Amino acid sequence: MAGERNDNRDAAGVEAGLRESLKRELEGEIRQTLEAELRGELSQELRERLVARLKAELSEEIQVRIARIKAELEAEILSRGVPVPTLPPPPREFERFSMNVRVQHIVLMVSCLILIITGLPLKFHEARISQIFFDLVGGVQMSTLIHRIGAVGLIAVGAYHLFYLVAFREGRRNFLRLLPTPKDVRDFFQMLRYFLGRIEEKPRFGRFSYVEKFDYWAVYWGMVIMIGSGLILWFLETSLRFLPKFAADIAREAHSDEGLLATLAIIIWHFYNVHLNPEHFPMNWTFWTGTISEEEMHRHHPLEYEEAMAARTIRPPLPGGLPETGALAADPAVRPPTREGMQPAAGEKSP
Amino acid sequence: MWGSKGLGAGLAGAILILLMAGGAEALTKCLICHGKPTLFKTLPSGRVLSLFVDEKQLKESVHAARACTDCHSDITAIPHKGEIKRVSCIRCHFKGNPVGAPQKDIYVEYAKSVHGVAAAAGNTKAPVCQDCHGNHNIRHPKDPASQMNKAHIPETCGRCHLAVYGDYRESVHWKAFASAKRDSAVCTDCHGEHTIRAHESPESSTYITRVPETCSRCHASVAVVGKYGIKTEQVATYGRSFHGIAIKYGGKTVANCASCHGVHDIRPSDDPSSAVHIENIPRTCGKCHTGANVNYAKGKIHVDPTKREAGLVYWVSLFFKWLTISVMVGLTGHIGLDLFRRFRRQGSAH
Structure with missing residues (x-):
């Protein structure tokens, strides 16, 4: 195990070194070529565009070369008889729900469960x-008391959520992504065609699909009525x-009717x-861990995934040129593979 | 065999004749004094007690064939010696008695009733059998002249419960009864007969949580109140109200029928002096809901959201009904299609 780790560290060191030297070398070449051959004939703008394009190509080139070097190193390690890691690389995790959102959801969930459990017997009092x-809870007075405790939880989480939407950058960002768009309508009809087997492509969702948006906005309706x-x-x-x-x-x-509708929507639909x-039966733990796997992210939120990947590799608007290797690792949208397995995800920040 | 049976029957007949003859003879003897309407004695309390026995009344009673001393068993001599005690009916009215006096299990319940408990505790004002059923005038309750006949029950109970009787005479129940609607409630229909309990007792049919059940015995029955054009839905709507649900599951601070409609003096809602007359609703609700105002009278009280006459409530109920149906059809349809696609794909992969 220790030998394996050292090799990895060596490989990473070599990789970083190579990256640096390649970058310096190629940048120098570009500058020389530009200086020598263009001599200011091209406008500054064109020059910059060229530089950007070259840089993008460079970046791809760097990746390809790194991959090749990596493969060579691995082959070398293999030829030296050192055992290669047999475990598959741990899955990369994406943060789906921040701690803030998870706590909100748990309070909402517990409140709703309390309200449903103490509410339904009143609606179906003849059963x-x-x-x-x-008889179990000690009479109708105790039941109404518990119901009101649940109500306090529901009102509190509702009020806090409105505050969260205004006061937190994450809240504002999530809210904007939850707003219904014409794409949701198109997605819905595409989904129907997919369900019926007319097409083979599922709609490509961003951070929130129309199903999730429906759930979110249904809670507003329910909260107002209830x-x-x-x-x-x-x-x-x-x-x-x-x-x-x-x-x-x-x-x-x-109250009675919407309570039943909300209960049915939660138990059946949600x-x-x-x-x-x-796919997830019997339980999806994302509400607790806050994370989803890269594979799931890719499958269910391809647009969000691509956005995150794009932010990870090329960042043309950044004035500092190519992203540093250190910056790559610290990219909050992508968590690098860890040997320690799952870790609580760090708070999401906008890029 | 035949001989001995005939002999037995003959003997029994002879004894019966002797008994009756003896009874008749004794009655004649007793009536020498007790046949005089002016015979009375003054009790230590100062109350004047008439000792007159109306022979005609006695002859028409169910005890016509009984001798005076069958009941007044402590009288053995004339003039009477010692204290003359109250007649005890259980001398004959017990199960398996040889003289054929009627006896049902329910009579025994009297001992646990509010009257029986008070009488056993030495309250001389508490009624015993003859106070309600009558003494020398005792008749079968089905006999219209019986003081236990339904028509006479309010009067009989009212002899002691005078104020309540006054209230009851004003009520819709008495007015209906008096106008030949013989299903209408008299005292015993709500309070019970031999089982009568104080309304504070949880066993009482008029205990706070048992009032709805007691009223609904008639008011939920189309066969009883339906005849007179009274709706039975009031019982169902009360059962669905918070008041009704709470009381069913042990709530003791919520309204039952009597809380709003009154107890003995229940009046129809169109009577201006009724507790449930529209003008009086704020005051009636205000007994429990502090600060009740005219708003409490705006809207149907016994509201049934499934009926058009419920107004806006009906439309809201209808809206939610169709909202729930359409939303759930849509959502389960989406789920169904999703499952259909998933399993179809799985099937075609093979």
Whole structure:
């Protein structure tokens, strides 16, 4: 194991050295050529464009050469009889949900579960199981108390989320990516054609697919109805100071009906898409770990993946020229392979 | 065999005749004094107790064939010696008695009733059998002249429960009963008969959580109230309300039927003095909901969201019904197509 690591470190050192020398050498050549052959005949702009293009080609060239050198080194190590690592490289992980989002989601989840468990027996009060439930928790008064604890959680996470959308760069960025676009409509129809076997290409999603956007915006609708009607019913005497009795009846009806709709949507739709579909059955742990594998990222969010990859390799707008090797490793969108396995992902930052 | 049976029957007949003759003879003897309407005695409390026995009444009662001393067993001599005790009906009315006095298990419940417990504790005002069923005038409850006949029950109970009787006479139940709607409730329909309990007792049919059940015995039955054009849906809508659900699962601070409609003096909602008259709703709701105002009267009280007459509530209910159906059809359809595609692809890969 120790020998293996040393070899790797050597290989990395050689790689970095090569990179540096190649870069210096080629840049020098470009400059010389330009100076000698163009002598200011071309405009500054054209010159810059040329430099950029050359740099891009250079960068590809560097990669190709590094890969070749790497292969040669590996062959050499192999020929020396040193055992090569037999474990496949650990999967690269992409951060999907920041700690902030994960905590929000868990509070929302727990609140919803509490509200559903204590709410449904009121709606289906004639069912035998409701009787069992009320006996278990110690009567309807205890049940309503627990329901209100859940309500506090739901209201708190709703309010915090609005704050998050305004106050955090990550929140603003996520929000912009969650806004519905015409592409979502196109994606939806493409998905239908794909489902029916008319085409073989799935729509290519960005960070959020239309399914995820639907889930997100459905929660807004649910929160407005449930919290609004719930508060009227919670503070009934205060509400009835201003509202007629039939408004409270409407609140009760809406609370009861939307509660059922939300429950069905969560248990059937959300659970299927996230956990119960054949790909993730029985459980998708991303809500807890916050990460998804490179393979999944590539499959489900190809546009986001490509964006991240593009940011990783070439960054033409940066004034500092080619990205440093160190900068590559520190790129927050890409986590380099680690031998230690999964690690909590660092907070996402905009590039 | 035949001979001994005939002999036995003959003997029994002879004893019966003797008994009846003895009874008749004793009655005649007793009525020498007790047949005079002016016979009375003054009790230590100062109350004047009439000792008159109306022979006609006695002859029409179910006990016509009984001798005075069958019930007044402590009277053995004239003039009477010692303290004359109250008649105890269980001398004959016990299970398997030889004289054929009717006895049902339910009579035994009296001992656990509010009346029986009070009487056993020495409350001389607490009623025993004859206080309700009558003494010399005792008749079968089905007999219209019985004081236990449904028509006379309010009066009989009212002899002690005078104020309640006054309230009850004002109620829609009595008015309906008096106008020949004989299904209408009298005291015992709500409170029970031999099983009667104080309303604070959880076993009482008028206990706070059992009131809806008691009222619904008639008000949920089309066969009973339906005849008079009274809707039975009020029971169902109450059951679906927060009040109804809470009370079903042990809530003791929520409204039952009587909280709003009143107890003995229940009046129809179009009566201006009714607790549920539209003008009185703020006051009635205000008994529990502090600061109740006219808003409480805006909208149907026993609201059924599935009925068009519920107004806006009906439309909201309808909207959510179709929203839920269409959303869930769409979502499950999407899931179905997704699964269809996944398994088809898997199938074609082979």
